[in-house]
Amino acid sequence: MDPEANRETLLAEKCGIFAAIANGDWPTSLDVAQIICLGLVGLQHRGQEAAGIVTCKFGNIPFSAHRNMGLVSQIFNDQIIKALTGNLGIGHTRYSTMGGSENVQLAQPFVVHTSYGTIAVAHNGELVNSQRLRQTILENGVGLSTGSDSELITQCLSLKPPKINKRKDENENIEKNVEEANESNFTLIEKNLQRDEEEILSRVLHFMSLTPLSYSLILMYEECIYAVRDPFGNRPLCIGTLVPPPHEGGPRSSQEKLAIEGWVVSSESCSFPSVCAKIWRDVEPGEIVKLARNKLPKTLAIVHRKEDKMPATCIFEYVYFARPDSLIEGQMVYTVRRKCGQQLAIEAPVQGKDPKIEYIVAPVPESSIPAALGFSQQSGIPYVEVFCKNRYVGRTFIQPSTRLRRLGVAKKFGPLSHNFQGKSVILIDDSIVRGTTIGQLIRLLKDSGAVEVHIRIASPPLHYPCYMGINIPTKEELIANQYNARQLAQYLGAASLVHLSVEGLLKSVQSGIRDKSQNKAIGHCTACLTGCYPVPLDF
Template sequence: MLAEIKGLNEECGVFAIWGHEKAAEMAYYGLHALQHRGQEGAGIVSSDGAQLHVHKGTGLINEVFEAGKIRNLKGQAAIGHVRYATLGGGGYENVQPLVFRSQTSSLALAHNGNLVNAFALKTQLEAQGSILQTTSDTEVVAHLVKRSGHLELEEAIKQALGMVKGAYAFTFLTENKMFVALDPRGLRPLSIGMLGDAYVIASETCAFDLIGATYEREVQPGELLIIDENGMRSTAFSSPMKRTLCSMEYVYFSRPDSNVNGLNVHASRKTMGKQLATEAMVEADVVTGVPDSSISAAIGFSEASGIPYELGLIKNRYVGRTFIQPSQELREQGVKMKLSPVRGIVEGKRVVMVDDSIVRGTTSRRIVRLLKEAGATEVHVRIASPPIVNPCYYGIDTSTKSELIAANFSVEEMRQQIGADSLAFLSAEGLEKSIVTDPNSITQGVCQACFTGNYPTEIYPDTIIPAYKD
């Protein structure tokens, strides 16, 4: 849905390529495919075998790399990153990839996720004399690598990864090597592709499609990849654990044309919609979805219920990013700027409005009002995920528990607040059933902590501050 308005911000996205004569250019296009995962900053670091070249900045990809700046990034290897900023985490210094230079070599790294013990590690590092230059948890890893005492970078990275906890998909780049790592629970998505003889890594497979790469496989939880002139080698830095991939990748974050852990996102959202119709059927004349991420679920709801699907809401794609507005009032007005009801479709009709989630409820209330002002006689809201009742500590910018409407009100109270004629959510069991094909497999499983409160890792809520979310 309109995450920038309703308070659910995208995760970050990482892209890496090794062995291509136009590595930085491929990274540029790959990051374009991942732009939906972060619009606050972007950067690319390339290696020509002798030194690292970096360009990054705040804003969208095309804003950061205007006037041919990509041509200055020489070499056959590159890593890139798009990010969103949370409170205290903005500014140029936090834009990734981060680059650290020493007398012997340089290291660049990019990160999608959030380290839940970053505050404790930062405190320890500062006590040992480290001076951190950013408020990003990503920088902590670079210091841990440098302080490991290992001469071999591979072992230093393994030791550093063994000290951090939380969700992470890392790409590291030196002058002559690339390293890729996924956290032991596989909370973040990360895939391997090939572009001719070049190795490609991306948060989502849609980036492969854009540059013409072929999908090979997923990076496995606890896996460390080492890529250099000799090819790609795989090793483990952690013992195998049951995967708990973030369920919000399927619900909202990933593009519908991406495959996440072997499952197409559009297809999974359709299945969620069908399951939702099974669990919360209602008599109505038309089904509509809130653009864009809810369209697939709405189609699934329509197919399972037999109620026709129509485009009852149109998204205006030429409106600026309203989340930068300084007041809640202006952000709420942004809903009307971004969405328009189709009066000829909803007037005089009982409408099922399918959405992916509800955070604060502000946006849902305004959309229900828009539909009723356009003549809908009834608006039945169906949410293709369970109620969000807990904050996420793994890199999604969900609000504090006090700001989550579902954590403080019953479903009936929420219905009254948003002005809907009825309101129902997909169950946690229904969501898992929609996206986990083999619950007994160690490679499958999802994190539903924001819905259930069952966090797959130890968390430190008293020391996790928004500035450390990247």
């Protein structure tokens, strides 16, 4: 890819992870691989470069796996799905930043054979101390074949944890052993651990003691699924119940409503409806949850942050990355984005409006629609759509020439000129990274008859890169570090430009959580906005 083309790359999420395990008799009648495939389709927005599924029939039978480059729909067909037989499985859809992109070796889930059995691992996030962790693994005599931090996780889980003594009796206390090794600050919830639980839990706790964030993990081991979230809760992860689908002739019976056909785990709850699943709850920060056949999810342990640290859920999940129909921390992402628009209207009304000109509020489709509706509702200015989005145009940075690349936005957005000719447009967008797209949209509107264009951004300006699972460019490439708001408006050709404040964003995100959870610790990572990272960076 040429350097000029690379400048067009926008924000990108790292990955999406999904798992399913069937209840009832095994072999199951549920098509587990199909469920996982549909779950990954629901998470496709989180990664479009590669995908994979690994399934398990029984513990003594080798895993079935298929991974490849491309979209989920391009990788899996009926023949491949039928070959992925199993009663449980995990899946992954990938967007890369670490280790490279065009390499099927990096497609997850990873499968690794260890001294205590075979495990499969799917990871969403990015380890902030990956370089130090890589050195630790190499010093233990373990070779690494990729630059992926997800491979570091699998190798950490393969290592024998320090000072774990031989099992003395059925209920040996792993908590005592690990605390003696001074590995981590955690609470053991399940006191009477089975042998397989002790094997995997000791290694997960050891891994979590080596790196603070960012990771949400799904592990498959010994006919069970394990869901793990870092102590800061940086990446989302939730559990759902598989329920019987409704009859064609009517609603479910009361008995069917209570039936649980299995369990699913996903980066986002938006993937649940397509597989007939209902959200159960979020995996809490630092929680290690076991999902087994015909049993309720069981919390094995909770790893704690230091006392002075708050949770650090990525705030850009709400702003941009998560699908609007997802539930995160008990609230719908769409509702939060609408609140951001309402708060933006309070903080940044258009000043000195000309009474002779009609004003309209319009979104940059599609992620900015809720914020634009909120701005319109709060300000009383009519909401009007000004662009028709062509969903079948690829990314602008793959165009073969500079001229065609500059036409990328015009190819993707068609102006609905009769809706705004002779009017002043208040254009709402969720974020500005490099300013390329919004600048072209402003020109497109003005060339098509808009009197003027006011820009309102439903998030604060991006000033810092993210090292915890989001592909945000370097500080030098971020346009907010090159211009202040007035200069940027002039540079882009806008009549005015205002961002939502950091305080306004936090208020929009956290007010709904406080309404539902009075005693819950609430915290969000705003490092890309403020430069205040949850932990010191290890490079």
